[in-house]
Every structure is written in structure tokens, then in C-alpha cells.
Amino acid sequence: MIIEEVIGNIETLDKRALHIERVFLESDALLKRIQRVVTDHGKELGIRLKDQAKLRDGDVLYLDERNMIVISVMEDDLLVIQPTSIQQMGEIAHQLGNRHLPAQFEGRDMLVQYDYLVEELLEQLAVPFKREKRKVKQAFQHIGHHHD
Incomplete structure (x- = not known):
């Protein structure tokens, strides 16, 4: 079929x-x-x-x-990021954007696929997060972009 x-x-x-x-x-x-x-x-x-x-x-x-x-x-291995302020959200969004990492949002949670370098970054910036297996409704999609 x-x-x-x-x-x-x-x-x-x-x-x-x-x-x-x-x-x-x-x-x-x-x-x-x-x-x-x-x-x-x-x-x-x-x-x-x-x-x-x-x-x-x-x-x-x-x-x-x-x-x-x-x-x-199926469930993905995710970092569930929970910034405590708009400034912290902006800082982590900027850092993830520089890495061209796709993110999704569910309520107050920012979801990114697990990456040990991002985990280290979150720890360095003292941004609250947890690692968990979670089902996402749509795929993480990279947006094409090149630096000139």
C-alpha cells in the first residue's frame, strides 16, 4: 500500500x-x-x-x-531547559542559535536534543535544565543558513 x-x-x-x-x-x-x-x-x-x-x-x-x-x-533524548528569567532565556537562546541548534517549546520548557556540549554550557551558565526522554509532536528541523 x-x-x-x-x-x-x-x-x-x-x-x-x-x-x-x-x-x-x-x-x-x-x-x-x-x-x-x-x-x-x-x-x-x-x-x-x-x-x-x-x-x-x-x-x-x-x-x-x-x-x-x-x-x-518514539521518545527523544532531550535537554529540557527551564530559564528563570527573560534575560536567561535570551542568553541561552542566543547561544543555541549560534550553534544552529533547533529548539521546540512546550509551555515554559525549551526542548533541544541532547548534546553533551550544550549540557556543559547550561551548567556553566547556571541555567536550570533536566535530561529526559520525551515524545515530541514534530521533528526538530534545522533551518538552512550560511555565514558570508
């Missing part, structure tokens, strides 16, 4: 009385438009998304009257 578009997201679709199969992906695989995957029930699928569509946790790839196939993102 070839999947060319996402039907919706499990959070907004009615899922009563449906059998749900899951495709487990690492977060960076969410950026791939073309890939071959296998559900937790052993069903092989080809994904060939149109345009620049990106997958998200909970996206529904297939749906009929009894079955649904859903993307489930």
Missing part, C-alpha cells in the same frame, strides 16, 4: 470501535517525504507524501470503517 497523504490526526478524528495499528518512527523520520515503514502488526507501507508535507505524531495514514493506521513518534 502506498500512502500519498495524511487523512487527519487521531486527536481530532472519531476513533470509536476502530482497530488501531501503529507505525513507530524516530522524530527525524517525520521529515522524510518518501520512506518504507512497517506497522506494529507487520503490515508494510510505502509513504510518498505530496508537496512538502511533514508527518506529525498522531497522523492517520489509513482509515476505513474498522481500521486505522497511525504514526507514533
Whole structure:
């Protein structure tokens, strides 16, 4: 079966009385438009998304009257940064930006993928953080940029 578009997201679709199969992906695989995957029930699928569509946790790839196939993102190893002031937030954001590290935000938490150098930087700057495994809703995406 070839999947060319996402039907919706499990959070907004009615899922009563449906059998749900899951495709487990690492977060960076969410950026791939073309890939071959296998559900937790052993069903092989080809994904060939149109345009620049990106997958998200909970996206529904297939749906009929009894079955649904859903993307489930695996947990990432993250640094959860919790600055105590706007100044501290600005300083760490500037430092991470200089390293071209993508970040995501959930409430008051800044999330970056684990990197021992960033961990050392946070300790040096006395910025509160913790390392944890957490599921992200979308992939960490690097933004292309070159210095002239």
C-alpha cells in the first residue's frame, strides 16, 4: 500500500470501535517525504507524501470503517531547559542559535536534543535544565543558513 497523504490526526478524528495499528518512527523520520515503514502488526507501507508535507505524531495514514493506521513518534533524548528569567532565556537562546541548534517549546520548557556540549554550557551558565526522554509532536528541523 502506498500512502500519498495524511487523512487527519487521531486527536481530532472519531476513533470509536476502530482497530488501531501503529507505525513507530524516530522524530527525524517525520521529515522524510518518501520512506518504507512497517506497522506494529507487520503490515508494510510505502509513504510518498505530496508537496512538502511533514508527518506529525498522531497522523492517520489509513482509515476505513474498522481500521486505522497511525504514526507514533518514539521518545527523544532531550535537554529540557527551564530559564528563570527573560534575560536567561535570551542568553541561552542566543547561544543555541549560534550553534544552529533547533529548539521546540512546550509551555515554559525549551526542548533541544541532547548534546553533551550544550549540557556543559547550561551548567556553566547556571541555567536550570533536566535530561529526559520525551515524545515530541514534530521533528526538530534545522533551518538552512550560511555565514558570508
